[in-house]
Amino acid sequence: MTQEDVAQIVELDALSFGAHHWDSSSFYAEIQNDLAHYYVARDENGEILGYIGFWLVFEEAHITNISVNPKFRRKKVAQVLLREMIECCYKNMIKFITLEVRVSNVPAISLYEKFGMKSVGVRKGYYQDNNEDALIMFTNNIFYSSFRAIYEEASKELDRVEVKYDKAFRR
Numbered sequence: 001m002t003q004e005d006v007a008q009i010v011e012l013d014a015l016s017f018g019a020h021h022w023d024s025s026s027f028y029a030e031i032q033n034d035l036a037h038y039y040v041a042r043d044e045n046g047e048i049l050g051y052i053g054f055w056l057v058f059e060e061a062h063i064t065n066i067s068v069n070p071k072f073r074r075k076k077v078a079q080v081l082l083r084e085m086i087e088c089c090y091k092n093m094i095k096f097i098t099l100e101v102r103v104s105n106v107p108a109i110s111l112y113e114k115f116g117m118k119s120v121g122v123r124k125g126y127y128q129d130n131n132e133d134a135l136i137m138f139t140n141n142i143f144y145s146s147f148r149a150i151y152e153e154a155s156k157e158l159d160r161v162e163v164k165y166d167k168a169f170r171r
Contacts (some may be wrong), residue, residue: 001038001051003031005159008042009047016067020129036064039084041077052081054088054097063099066108079158082115085152086142095141100126100134112137116150 001009006027012020030036035055040048050068054061068077078116088095100123103107109119117137128133140147 001027001031001040001053003028005040005051006031007047009051012048012051012067012069018128020025022065030064037085039081039087039088041081048104049076050081052078052085056086056089056092059093059095061085061094061097061122063097073107076158079154080109080115082111083155084159086115087129089142095143097139097142100139101137102127103133103135109137114119114150116142116147 006024006148009027010021010024027038030038030053033055036050036053037056038053039163040051042048048069049064050071052066053064055064066078066081068081086097097117098110099117101112103122114141118139119137121136123134123136127132129147142148142151
């Protein structure tokens, strides 16, 4: 993600998260944050289809946000973004991935489970807009064969699907 992407990302966030989305100052701050990594997926016209943000801290990656334009959901965009993030973790010797997700967000939970994440607890009243609880999800060490097998199976499925957009990822 670059500064030029921020306006489009804020619009995408508003579509995905409603009134409780991040504003442009939050994304500009993340661009300046050395711990933060943000990747975007674009179509052939440069329109942002989705993005993922995560922090790399010591041996852990913490996913801060992931969003896909509603027009492009169920088209493997989020899966491709997760795969790119996991590949970044491998390159940077990051062992674990964690995140919080609304307990009501069943599609997201299913996606994370597909990529080897498990619920390890609940943060009561985590979301300020409605006091909803958050599941805390975590992976085993991504270098362990048990995680690798799950990850490779999810990746193979993506390799078999013809992705109809350009995977233009950049920070």
